[in-house]
Amino acid sequence: MSPFTLPWGLYVHIPFCQARCTYCDFNTVTGMGEGDHIRYVEALVREWSGEEIPDGPMVSIFFGGGTPSLIDPQLLAQVIQAVRARVPFAAEMEITVETNPGTVTDDKLRILREAGVNRLSIGAQARQNAHLIALNRIHDVAAIDDTVRMARAAGFANISLDAIYGLPGQTMAEWQETVEGLLRLGPQHLSLYALIVEAGTPLQQQLERGAIRLPHDDVTAEMADWAEQRLTDAGLLPYEISNYAQPGYESRHNRLYWQLEPYLALGAGAHAYVEGRRWWNMRGVRRYMEMVEDGRDPMDNEEKLSRDEEMREYLWLGLRQRRGVVRMEFQDRFGRDPVVVFEPAFAALNEQSLVTVSPAAIQLTRRGRDVANVVARALVDASPSEAHS
Numbered sequence: 001m002s003p004f005t006l007p008w009g010l011y012v013h014i015p016f017c018q019a020r021c022t023y024c025d026f027n028t029v030t031g032m033g034e035g036d037h038i039r040y041v042e043a044l045v046r047e048w049s050g051e052e053i054p055d056g057p058m059v060s061i062f063f064g065g066g067t068p069s070l071i072d073p074q075l076l077a078q079v080i081q082a083v084r085a086r087v088p089f090a091a092e093m094e095i096t097v098e099t100n101p102g103t104v105t106d107d108k109l110r111i112l113r114e115a116g117v118n119r120l121s122i123g124a125q126a127r128q129n130a131h132l133i134a135l136n137r138i139h140d141v142a143a144i145d146d147t148v149r150m151a152r153a154a155g156f157a158n159i160s161l162d163a164i165y166g167l168p169g170q171t172m173a174e175w176q177e178t179v180e181g182l183l184r185l186g187p188q189h190l191s192l193y194a195l196i197v198e199a200g201t202p203l204q205q206q207l208e209r210g211a212i213r214l215p216h217d218d219v220t221a222e223m224a225d226w227a228e229q230r231l232t233d234a235g236l237l238p239y240e241i242s243n244y245a246q247p248g249y250e251s252r253h254n255r256l257y258w259q260l261e262p263y264l265a266l267g268a269g270a271h272a273y274v275e276g277r278r279w280w281n282m283r284g285v286r287r288y289m290e291m292v293e294d295g296r297d298p299m300d301n302e303e304k305l306s307r308d309e310e311m312r313e314y315l316w317l318g319l320r321q322r323r324g325v326v327r328m329e330f331q332d333r334f335g336r337d338p339v340v341v342f343e344p345a346f347a348a349l350n351e352q353s354l355v356t357v358s359p360a361a362i363q364l365t366r367r368g369r370d371v372a373n374v375v376a377r378a379l380v381d382a383s384p385s386e387a388h389s
């Protein structure tokens with residue numbers, strides 16, 4: 001498919017949070033009130049009005065954050081209306097709102113549903129109050145259950161839940177309790193992330209002070225393995241390294257990222273990608289609002305991927321998916337067979353049993369998924385073979 005007619009989506013960044021979680025390094029702000037929320041959304045709508053629209057069908061909008069569910073849902077509805085006024089939505093349009101337990105009511109969820117939101121991504125993270133408190137989450141376990149119950153009552157048929165493993169002091173039994181508890185809520189989709197200690201976060205400081213200890217890497221790997229088996233048995237199939245879904249409920253928006261399809265982006269620090277060009281906005285929320293209000297482009301910077309970089313990125317993102325990189329799709333997009341272009345790299349990865357190469361696709365092995373960073377590094381360092389282009 002030509003890049004000009006690819007499906008595309010829109011990421012909308014809502015940076016407001018009630019409190020900062022210890023592990024978080026996202027572009028978020030706390031302490032801003034309703035007046036700032038209104039002003040920010042006006043800036044989003046204004047930024048949108050100047051966006052150049054890709055040619056393909058629009059298939060998704062993703063409100064991420066931050067905590068989009070914190071603000072008045074009518075504000076999110078305004079953004080959806082503004083988008084819809086310029087672009088027809090595809091029949092299978094997916095509109096997701098990241099939601100934190102403790103920030104929604106029956107009314108808020110009903111308004112989101114009426115506005116066209118058809119998918120909620122709920123940050124559950126753990127099912128032990130002690131862990132939620134330690135992470136500085138704003139909710140307890142009961143609020144997770146309440147949020148899902150209210151979402152179902154409001155008509156949401158597509159619910160995703162997030163959880164984190166490898167938490168400080170977390171045992172295998174606790175992780176199993178978390179997964180079992182989330183499964184009882186009947187989600188269509190689960191995202192399970194290994195905890196990452198990001199530089200500059202309170203979590204990193206706690207670790208450096210010796211105030212907390214992380215589980216051993218072997219335990220964390222065991223947690224991932226156990227969850228994969230348990231979820232597969234429950235009919236939630238792994239379709240990406242961290243993501244599981246009932247068949248037909250794979251995230252359309254995430255697929256845009258993983259298949260290097262185009263996405264526009266609105267809001268402070270938001271990243272967009274179209275046809276090998278990536279650009280991103282100013283991170284500062286006030287700075288972003290001031291620039292848009294002054295009629296200036298809030299873009300902070302941009303990069304143009306070379307053809308080789310684009311191929312490498314496509315391969316790496318594709319390998320994260322369980323379907324792997326479909327050789328024919330790569331060939332359609334880049335005019336070359338990936339196995340031929342990166343022959344030495346794939347031969348070495350195959351030799352180490354990190355990838356399998358079949359006539360149809362290249363896929364990570366179980367071992368390859370465990371050391372996905374090693375595979376990524378090998379592809380980043382690989383030189384494409386020009387002789388076969």
Ligand code: SF4
Nearest residue numbers: 017020021024065066
């Ligand atoms: S709610 Fe999400 S975005 Fe906000 S601080 Fe916590 S992890 Fe970060």
